[in-house]
Amino acid sequence: MPKEYSRSDRLASQIHRELSSLIQHSLKDPRVAHPSILDVKVTRDLSSAKVYFSVLNAEDSEDTRRALTHAAGFLQRELGKAIKSRLTPKLIFIFDDTDIRGRTMDELIDSVIAHDKAKPAKD
Secondary structure (H helix, E strand, O other): OOOOOOHHHHHHHHHHHHHHHHHHHOOOOOOOOOOEEEEEEEOOOOOEEEEEEEOOOHHHHHHHHHHHHHOHHHHHHHHHHHOOOOOOOEEEEEEOOHHHHHHHHHHHHHHHHHHHHHOOOOO
16 A cells, blocks of 8 residues: 655655744845745655745745745755754745736636626617
């Protein structure tokens, strides 16, 4: 019977928890605009981890990504202390704008519906 979760999935979950805490409590960089860690994907060989994050203000996304990338070595070292793994994956930070694109689509749909309701009905 196969394992319910692969080792990379278990490690990704642990990295997600630890990284969220580390960013919130240990990073003092003013460019970090309180990112939310959305997901972590670890490669099968455990050599790298893609960390997907979001920020409330989309204009802060690039500064936050740069700050997180700059702090990746520190975060990787602190993760190595916290997780029980021989290898600590290299961290790659990626801004996830799915929620922003979703809100934009919702606004477009709402405007089309409002426009259709404002039109007089043709018989």
